[in-house]
Amino acid sequence: MIARSLKIALGMLAVSVAVGAHAQEQVLSNSVRVGYYYVTYDTHADNIHGPFVPAGVNLKVQDVATPYFAYVRRLTSHFGVELAVGAPPLTKTEGKGPAKLGSVPYNGQVITTARWLAPTLLLTYSFFDESVRFRPYVGAGVNYTKFYSRQSTAAGDAASGGPTSVNLPTSVGPAFTLGLSYRITQHFSLYGSLSASEVDSKLTATTAGVTRTSHISFGPRAAVLAAGYSF
DSSP states (O other): OHHHHHHHHHHHHHHHHHHHHHHHHTOOOEEEEEEEEEEEEOOEEOOOBSTTOOTTOEEEEOOEEEEEEEEEEEOSSSEEEEEEEEOOOEEEEEEESOSEETTEEOBTOEEEEEEEEOOEEEEEEEOSOTTOSEEEEEEEEEEEEEEEEEEEOHHHHHHHTSOEEEEOOOEEEEEEEEEEEEESSSSEEEEEEEEEEOOEEEEEEEETTEEEEEEEEOOEEEEEEEEEEEO
């Protein structure tokens, strides 16, 4: 009888250990997300200054939409690290200010274009237990923005008085996010978030040796909808 009871107890212990090990194996520490960014810009720029520039000449950046990709590493049941990036969008900058510069249309004209690669690294905190399907989360971190393919358009060249080269140095600044996740299955989830980051740069436009400058705070604000797979 004692031997049988011991055998049953050992069997139950083995089952418990196996169940516990299986539960540990089911903790999914990695996830990838794919979705779409919609980015609006709260642009604040100094008036462009330099030779032959009248007062009130400024800039405005158009909104863009672009694919979104992210990798998330689970640190604990509440904390994670997210590396997010959008496919570099073609961003267009409009003239803002006088209707014309001399006889050349300016206000509302697309005067420059650029692409930018802007990865963002965030430490995130998710509320509630992992068993809850809806989990709000917040995050804070750093954004790195590199501008490339900077071009002055035909309208920009006309406003500047000839072919113009454009320079925008790299920006590094803080970033924040607020989001909500919905777990569909153990592996698949949906995400929605709003984020903001600080992107500042100094625009330098050079036309036939004449340089004009402006300090620009782009103020990007992004809305994201994405699907994720955890593994």
